[in-house]
Amino acid sequence: MSDDLEAALTAQLAHTLDDTDFPGLGQRYRGKVRDVYRTGERLVVITTDRVSAFDHILGTVPFKGQILTEMAKAGFETTADILPNHVLDHPDPNVLVARPCRPYPVEFVVRGYITGSLWRDYQSGAAAAYELDFAADLKKDQRFARPILTPSTKAEQGAHDEPISKRAIVERGLMTAAQLEAAEAAALALYRRGVERAADRGLILVDTKYELGEDADGRLTVIDEIHTPDSSRYWRAESYPARFEAGQPQAMLDKENLRQWLIDTHGFSGHGPPPRLSDDIRVRLAARYAELYALMVGRPFTPQGGPVGARIHRNLRAAGLLADS
Numbered sequence: 001m002s003d004d005l006e007a008a009l010t011a012q013l014a015h016t017l018d019d020t021d022f023p024g025l026g027q028r029y030r031g032k033v034r035d036v037y038r039t040g041e042r043l044v045v046i047t048t049d050r051v052s053a054f055d056h057i058l059g060t061v062p063f064k065g066q067i068l069t070e071m072a073k074a075g076f077e078t079t080a081d082i083l084p085n086h087v088l089d090h091p092d093p094n095v096l097v098a099r100p101c102r103p104y105p106v107e108f109v110v111r112g113y114i115t116g117s118l119w120r121d122y123q124s125g126a127a128a129a130y131e132l133d134f135a136a137d138l139k140k141d142q143r144f145a146r147p148i149l150t151p152s153t154k155a156e157q158g159a160h161d162e163p164i165s166k167r168a169i170v171e172r173g174l175m176t177a178a179q180l181e182a183a184e185a186a187a188l189a190l191y192r193r194g195v196e197r198a199a200d201r202g203l204i205l206v207d208t209k210y211e212l213g214e215d216a217d218g219r220l221t222v223i224d225e226i227h228t229p230d231s232s233r234y235w236r237a238e239s240y241p242a243r244f245e246a247g248q249p250q251a252m253l254d255k256e257n258l259r260q261w262l263i264d265t266h267g268f269s270g271h272g273p274p275p276r277l278s279d280d281i282r283v284r285l286a287a288r289y290a291e292l293y294a295l296m297v298g299r300p301f302t303p304q305g306g307p308v309g310a311r312i313h314r315n316l317r318a319a320g321l322l323a324d325s
C-alpha cells in the first residue's frame with residue numbers, strides 16, 4: 001500500500017461510521033452492517049463501517065461503508081438486465097434509497113468452488129443438509145463442474161444461518177416450489193454475470209450470497225447488496241491453478257482475510273467473546289477493500305476523509321429525505 005493511502009486510512013480510524021440515529025428517516029432496523037430506515041414507500045439503506053465475521057460485529061474499518069455501497073451500486077447496474085434490483089437513488093457515498101420488498105427467508109448462496117464454510121461442512125458431514133450429492137474426493141478450493149446453490153436459512157439476530165436443502169425450503173413452507181425455481185435461476189444468472197465481470201479484471205468470483213424478495217407488484221427483485229467483498233469471495237485468477245495444485249491458500253481479496261486473522265491470531269471462529277480489532281488490521285483490511293474497489297469499479301479509490309455521519313446528514317437533507325432541524 002502507498003504511504004499516502006496508508007496515511008489517509010490511518011487518519012480515518014477516528015472518523016469511521018459505527019452507528020446512525022436519524023429518527024426523521026423512519027423506523028430504524030439495525031442489521032450487522034447496515035442501518036435501514038423504513039417508511040411505507042422507501043427504505044434508506046445506510047451502510048456503516050461496521051465489520052462482522054462469524055455473525056459477530058467486531059468494530060469498524062475506514063471507508064468500508066462507502067466502498068461497499070459503491071461496489072454494490074456498480075454490481076446492481078451491471079445486472080439490471082438480468083433482474084430488477086431495489087435501488088432508487090444514491091444520495092451519499094454510504095447511502096442507497098431502495099424499494100421496500102418482502103425478502104424471502106432464505107439466503108441464496110451460489111458457489112463455483114468448494115472453500116470456506118462449505119469446505120468445513122463437507123469435511124464434517126454437515127454439508128449433507130444441502131442434499132446435493134457431493135463427490136467423495138473433492139479437494140479444498142476445487143472448482144465445481146457447474147456452479148451450485150447452497151441455500152441457508154436467515155437466522156434471527158445473534159444466531160447462525162443454517163444450511164438447508166431446496167426440498168426442505170419448500171417442505172417447511174419458506175417458499176413455494178415456483179418461487180424457489182425462479183429465485184434459483186435468477187441467482188445462477190447473476191452469479192454468471194459476476195463471474196464474467198470479475199474475470200475481465202483478473203479475478204475469480206468464488207462464491208457470493210444474494211438476498212432476493214418480491215416488490216410491491218410481486219416481481220422478483222434482488223435486494224440488500226450484490227457482489228461486494230462482504231457478500232462474496234474474490235481470488236486472484238492468475239495464481240489460482242498453481243496454488244490449488246500445491247494445496248496452498250488462494251490470494252484472497254475479501255473478508256476471508258479477516259476470518260483467517262481471527263482464527264490464527266485469536267483462535268476465534270465465532271464462539272466466546274470476539275477479540276478487539278487492532279488498528280493495524282483495521283488499516284490493512286481497509287487497504288484490501290480499496291484495492292478490490294479499484295479493480296471492480298475501474299478507478300482508484302480516492303479517500304475523502306472526515307466524519308462520515310455528519311456528511312450523510314448534510315446529503316440526506318440536501319436530498320429532501322430529512323427535514324431541516
Ligand SMILES: Nc1ncnc2c1ncn2[C@@H]1O[C@H](COP(=O)(O)OP(=O)(O)OP(=O)(O)O)[C@@H](O)[C@H]1O
Binds near residue numbers: 030032102213223
Ligand atoms: N429492499 C429491501 N427490502 C426489504 N428489506 C431489505 C431490503 N434491502 C435490504 N433489506 C434488509 O435490510 C437488512 C440489511 O442489514 P444488514 O445487511 O446489515 O443485515 P445482515 O447482517 O445481512 O443480517 P441481519 O439483518 O440478520 O443482521 C437485512 O435484513 C436485509 O434483508
Ligand SMILES: [Mg+2]
Binds near residue numbers: 031224225
Ligand atoms: Mg445483509
